[in-house]
Amino acid sequence: MPFEIYIYEAERLHTRASTDIAQLRHVGMPTDLLDKLSTRIKALRRANLNWVELTNDKKLARETWKAEAPGLLNLRKSLIENMQFAYRNNADLLNILVKIKNHHTMAEFCLDLARLAALGKKNPEPLETIHFNLDLCDEAIQKSERMTELRINIDGKMYIPNNILMIRNKAFTLLKECVDEIRSYGKFVFRDNPELAKAYRSQHHRERNAKNYKDRKKNSLKNEMLTPNTKEA
DSSP states (O other): OOHHHHHHHHHHHHHHHHHTHHHHHHTTOOTTHHHHHHHHHHHHHHHHHHHHHHHHHHHHHHHHHHHHHHHHHHHHHHHHHHHHHHTTTOHHHHHHHHHHHTOOSHHHHHHHHHHHHHHHHHSOHHHHHTTOOTHHHHHHHHHHHHHHHHHHHHHTTSHHHHHHHHHHHHHHHHHHHHHHHHHHHHHHHTTTOHHHHHTTSOHHHHHHHHHHHHHHHHHHHHHHHHSOOOOOO
16 A cells, blocks of 8 residues: 555544544543554654655656766767877877776766866867867866766665665554554444444555455456357257
């Protein structure tokens, strides 16, 4: 069940149980159980929101990276090609370019933009001779910083999500303890009144089970229609 739906059902249970509080207490339900339910609903809502915000941030970072990665590769390729030609008579600079060209990972490509920009700014004359736009070196530095930051947002917080997820799951477990306990009292108190007892059961599970039963019945009928009659005449 989605957490949002579980929280909603817990809130509805709190409203229902508050109405029936006299009957529930009559069979021994602790007086502070509804207060615990309310507190734990708020805790799970906050913990779930933290998790959703974090996963959304990481999802956005991945989407932004995917959209901007081609630009990084094109800029890196353009810098290397121009510098190879401009520095074609300088063996030392060419050796630096060869090492950069041999890199294969996106993490290295991010740093390559900064390396190439530094190389160009330090050795501008040959680039100016071929009318290379030196402003591209500044663009490369900015691009390197931006793409590196995106990589950190995607990969660099490996342990934080686990901590936030653990807190959310623990908040769910604590809330579920209250929900299950109150539901057990309600189903007992109203065991002879199916309509009221229904309020102490999960509507989501009830609707899902009804749908599954309907689907199974539909598939069974479909299979019967497709299966040839093998009985002998």
